[in-house]
Amino acid sequence: xxxxxxxxxxxxxxxxxxxxxxxxxxxxxxxxxxxxxxxxxxxxxxxxxxxxxxxxxxxxxxxxxxxxxxxxxxxxxxxxxxxxxxxxxxxxxxxxxxxxxxxxxxxxxxxxxxxxxxxxxxxxxxxxxxxxxxxxxxxxxxxxxxxxxxxxxxxxxxxxxxxxxxxxxxxxxxxxxxxxxxxxxxxxxxxxxxxxxxxxxxxxxxxxxxxxxxxxxxxxxxxxxxxxxxxxxx
Amino acid sequence: xxxxxxxxxxxxxxxxxxxxxxxxxxxxxxxxxxxxxxxxxxxxxxxxxxxxxxxxxxxxxxxxxxxxxxxxxxxxxxxxxxxxxxxxxxxxxxxxxxxxxxxxxxxxxxxxxxxxxxxxxxxxxxxxxxxxxxxxxxxxxxxxxxxxxxxxxxxxxxxxxxxxxxxxxxxxxxxxxxxxxxxxxxxxxxx
Numbered sequence: 001x002x003x004x005x006x007x008x009x010x011x012x013x014x015x016x017x018x019x020x021x022x023x024x025x026x027x028x029x030x031x032x033x034x035x036x037x038x039x040x041x042x043x044x045x046x047x048x049x050x051x052x053x054x055x056x057x058x059x060x061x062x063x064x065x066x067x068x069x070x071x072x073x074x075x076x077x078x079x080x081x082x083x084x085x086x087x088x089x090x091x092x093x094x095x096x097x098x099x100x101x102x103x104x105x106x107x108x109x110x111x112x113x114x115x116x117x118x119x120x121x122x123x124x125x126x127x128x129x130x131x132x133x134x135x136x137x138x139x140x141x142x143x144x145x146x147x148x149x150x151x152x153x154x155x156x157x158x159x160x161x162x163x164x165x166x167x168x169x170x171x172x173x174x175x176x177x178x179x180x181x182x183x184x185x186x187x188x189x190x191x192x193x194x195x196x197x198x199x200x201x202x203x204x205x206x207x208x209x210x211x212x213x214x215x216x217x218x219x220x221x222x223x224x225x226x227x228x229x230x231x232x233x234x
Numbered sequence: 235x236x237x238x239x240x241x242x243x244x245x246x247x248x249x250x251x252x253x254x255x256x257x258x259x260x261x262x263x264x265x266x267x268x269x270x271x272x273x274x275x276x277x278x279x280x281x282x283x284x285x286x287x288x289x290x291x292x293x294x295x296x297x298x299x300x301x302x303x304x305x306x307x308x309x310x311x312x313x314x315x316x317x318x319x320x321x322x323x324x325x326x327x328x329x330x331x332x333x334x335x336x337x338x339x340x341x342x343x344x345x346x347x348x349x350x351x352x353x354x355x356x357x358x359x360x361x362x363x364x365x366x367x368x369x370x371x372x373x374x375x376x377x378x379x380x381x382x383x384x385x386x387x388x389x390x391x392x393x394x395x396x397x398x399x400x401x402x403x404x405x406x407x408x409x410x411x412x413x414x415x416x417x418x419x420x421x422x423x424x425x
Contacts, residue, residue, distance in 0.1 A: 011238050013364035020244075022362030025281040026414045032368070032424040033387055038344040040355050040370075041425050043305035045295055045321035081237050094252030102248040106288065120252035156246060158253060163307075164295050164355055165425045167366055171243040188364050189241045198241060220237045 003037050004165050004222045005081065010191035019184035021145055037165065044163040057123040059093075059135040067117035069098025069136030071212040074172070074200065077129045078159065080223040085129020089221070092158040093133055094120045100139030100153075109141050134212065140179055152179035152186070161221040172217045173199045242365035247289040249359075254291055254325040262294065262336040267317040269299020269337035273407040274371070274398065278330045278358065281415030285330025290360035292332055292412075294322040301340030301352075341378060351378035351385065358412060368423045371410055374399045388421050395420045 015027035035041065055061045060071060074093075078086045096102045096119065099111040103119055119138075123131045138153050154171040161168065173180060180186060180199065189195045197220075206214025245253075263271055274294075278286040297303045298315040305311055305320075324332035341349040351372055358367040372379055374397040379385055385393055395418060398408040412420045 008238050012241055013243075015364060015367075017364060020362070020364070022244075023364060025284075026286075026360060026362035028367065028415055028419055028422055029281075030419055030421075032422045034424040035368075035384060035387070036344075037425070038350060038384070039303065039308060039342055040295075040297075040350065040353070042345070043295075043303040043307045045293075046305055079237060081239065083237055092252060094249060096248075103251055104248040107248055118251065120255075156243075156249065156252070158245075164357075167293075167357055168240060169242060169245050169359055169366065170240055171246075185243060185364070194238065194241045197238075198243070219240045222239045 003042060004163070005224065011189070011194040013188035013190075017184065017188035019146075020188055023188075041164050044166065045160055052122055052124055057121055057131075057133050059095075059117070059119065059121045059133065061134075062118050063116040065116045067097065067114050067136050069114075069117075069139075071134070072137050073132065073134055073206050073208065073212045073214040074155065074217060075130070075132040075206055075214065076200075076216050076218040078125050078131060078161075078219045078221060079129060080221055082224050085125070085127075086161055086221055086223075087125055087127045087129060089125040089129070089131075089162075090160050091123045091125065091131045092120075093122070093135075093155050095135065095138040095155045096141055098136050098139050100141035111139070111141070137174070140177075145184060150179050150182070152177040152183050157217075157219065159219060159221060162223060166221045166223055168219070168221055170198060170219070174215065175199055175202055244361060244364050245291065245359040247361040249291065250288065250325050254323060257324070259322055260324040260332065260334050262296070262319050262322045262334060264317045264319070267299070267337055268315050269318075269340070271406060272336060272338050273333050273404075274336055274354070275331065275333045275401065275407060275409040276326070276412060277409070278326050278360070278412045278414065280362075283416070285328075286326050286360055287328045287330065288325060290326045290330070290358060290363075292324055292326065293357040293359070294320075294334060294336070294354050295357075296320050296336065296354040297339045297342045299337045299340050301342045301349075303342070338373065344383060348383065349378065351376055351382035353382075353384075356412075358414075360414075363414075367414070368425045369412065369420055370396055370423070371398050372396050373408065392421050394418075
């Protein structure tokens with residue numbers, strides 16, 4: 001029996017999306033085999049072996065000096081398909097610096113590294129599913145996928161949720177970014193509304209006076225209230 | 235209310251400083267863990283047979299040596315091995331390889347009364363993968379494989395892609411190649 005509903009058509013990318021060239025030799029050619037959900041799929045990693053530090057959610061405080069760039073707050077709720085907050089979910093983020101450069105050996109884009117910015121953070125959702133990060137707005141960067149290819153500004157998100165099958169890795173974008181319609185990675189998602197849900201919203205109520213602009217990004221993981229989490233239902 | 239799950243996007247090539255900077259995530263079995271200790275080596279290759287150089291990562295989720303998951307949905311989780319952590323995560327190196335230190339899992343209930351053969355649940359994330367790939371590792375020569383309901387879903391000629399094999403000359407070491415595409419492509423699952 002499958003306790004987690006399947007994918008709504010168009011709401012997720014396919015593995016092969018030729019405009020994103022790296023998929024051409026990495027997307028499997030065979031269709032995946034549908035699995036029943038056993039105890040192996042319904043359980044999943046439980047966070048807790050690697051405690052979150054008090055500044056892990058604040059990417060502007062990882063060094064003695066603040067990083068370059070526009071300070072922003074990125075916050076939202078992690079929800080299930082019934083709109084219930086998912087508590088105690090690990091949220092990991094990573095991003096380029098304000099100049100569009102990652103602190104990674106393979107990123108050779110000739111933009112400056114910022115000695116005061118690592119670009120990685122972690123948080124755990126509270127009892128109602130809320131998370132909050134403080135960071136700087138990342139820059140766009142070129143990526144050689146095609147002529148004059150530039151990634152829109154984005155923040156990578158990684159979440160576990162409650163089961164092996166609720167794993168989600170995605171990217172958050174910024175409203176009004178002119179690169180969005182040109183980006184084969186975001187455009188790999190067939191459904192327009194599903195793409196739009198990866199674009200954060202400027203939120204004046206999250207914005208802090210004299211301090212930082214606020215962007216809201218809510219995330220929905222697989223799973224429903226009806227999911228019977230007791231032994232007899234398996 | 236019925237919300238649609240957020241769309242997946244690729245993990246990209248630049249995840250390592252955030253996700254895999256801690257190599258201890260490759261060690262699932264701590265000192266004192268029960269069971270048969272093994273090293274489980276992976277190699278990930280693409281449709282050209284080329285390794286994924288540092289831009290793929292593998293996550294494991296597995297039961298302990300007695301088949302218990304350290305998770306509330308396993309009714310035996312209270313008795314799970316406290317020295318075993320069922321989650322692991324490593325990036326592949328320049329040769330597309332990574333090695334986990336774990337134990338051979340025990341048989342796991344399918345939830346309905348039957349046992350599943352010992353297996354490890356695997357998630358592959360990489361540049362060029364717009365969503366995760368899910369597969370399982372089984373162990374070559376394990377008699378319970380013959381009765382495993384998930385292996386039975388896989389056409390017989392493709393089952394070998396899920397079987398880790400002992401590495402000659404390296405005791406307690408098993409290896410499995412994950413072929414993303416092409417000849418002997420690994421079986422992936424829709425979970």
